[in-house]
Amino acid sequence: GAGVSQTPSNKVTEKGKYVELRCDPISGHTALYWYRQSLGQGPEFLIYFQGTGAADDSGLPNDRFFAVRPEGSVSTLKIQRTERGDSAVYLCASSSPDRSTDTQYFGPGTRLTVL
């Protein structure tokens, strides 16, 4: 079956602009995660959705970052007033409702470059 998909694969923007990154999880997966991976680092947690609600947003770095998942499937990560330090690969992962024992499956990521 289809895996987690993310669009766009690459996004180049200018400092101060607004960007949206999209994640389409595996069908039937109610848990959805966003992570950010900077160069030379492992992925860092941003936000977790269970269904439509953001159950844990403790990893969002500041209020410029926001994410939604209005229908419990596709999610959009939104970044306002982008800064050069936001440049990274943004990863999405999904897992089944039994997230205590299930694997998180990752998408290919969106590489964001802020000039």
Place this chain on the structure above:
Amino acid sequence: AQSVSQHNHHVILSEAASLELGCNYSYGGTVNLFWYVQYPGQHLQLLLKYFSGDPLVKGIKGFEAEFIKSKFSFNLRKPSVQWSDTAEYFCAVNSWMDSSYKLIFGSGTRLLVRP
């Protein structure tokens, strides 16, 4: 705070050499442990995972890992590496104490296998 340490940032081996990548974690309570691999140009994929039971876990492609609770370690091993094992390897942990089960990753180890 929870953290994962991977001791080797870069490892270079010749084909048929044995591999051991170190991973230590700092996390109170019961944990789940994972090794993910990212092959060049591909997305993160699960290599193996430990939830409970036998502390010696076998994964795909001949990899295995041993959970040593007293040492807070989950080292990855392979008796004989192949050129196709060239990739970046990430150790990760989550916990039953965290209802989101978000993953905490190490900074990764880049493995280069020379033919």
